[in-house]
Amino acid sequence: MDHKMKIDLLNDKELDLLLNVASIPVPDSGFENRLMTKLGQVENSNVIAFQFRPKPKRWLVALPLAASLAFGVWLGSSDFSSNLLGNNTSQISDSSAAGVEDVTSFIEENLS
């Protein structure tokens, strides 16, 4: 631990000076010709260059969803669903006796 503390590291300027001495690689001569040759080989092969598929447009997905929502709102607000029943339907009468509380009065009416 003490040994590690005593190590005096290079500062940034010293490190930069040293890094400037590192190798500067130079490509072998003729790289351009090799690349153009490779390009020609690829051009002459049957390989078709990969084409990126275009991103799907978001509005194409949003449009039917929005239309569906609008149609639903319109259906809910208009009398369209009521009109589907037609005019010949009769309402079920729920004014007559139906519950347990009505049983007594119902019996009494029948007895009298």
Add this chain to the structure above:
Amino acid sequence: LVASLKVVPDTQTLQLSSDAELLFAVARQDQTAFTKLIARHYHAVYRVAWRACRNAADSEDVTQEAFLKLWHNPAQLRDGNAVKGWLMRVVSNLVIDKFRQKPMLDLDMATDVADNLLPPDQSIDRTYVTARLDKVIQSLPERQRLALSMVHFEHMTNIAAARAMEISVDALESLLARARRTLKENLATDGRQLLAACISDGP
């Protein structure tokens, strides 16, 4: 786009063309314009690839592949003046992919130096310093090496390098800081001796 394409009619114009104009010409499969782009950027791209790959054969393969991608899909570049950054990005991805596939062979560095041991005769010349530094740089993880290569050796801005590596600027700065810290630690024992040797040898 069509109007811009008409701006690049012949080789004479290409002598003074910007990257964007050359790119438009490349989109028309103009090989002269492509050659011009190669001449303009090949060395920088190769240097970054070399520092990442550590050998000439892989570096050339990666560099060529990057240029071939440019030839086949020049429309991928939204900004015509960002050719260098785009090539660096492609090279970064290719290098990282290659590292995932197989460890790189260190053929060029077969004559490298021992880790922090001075030569037997205790004399340090510039060749030794260079070899020692190359070895220390090679010992860095590939992403740190890429970051250091782009920013320190190719003088790219942090923003451009971060964009090329597809990371945030903070992440890039973190990579650089870790790289520099590691280099300092690895050069702790002989760094000043190497520096003294460089200074005594002169520029």
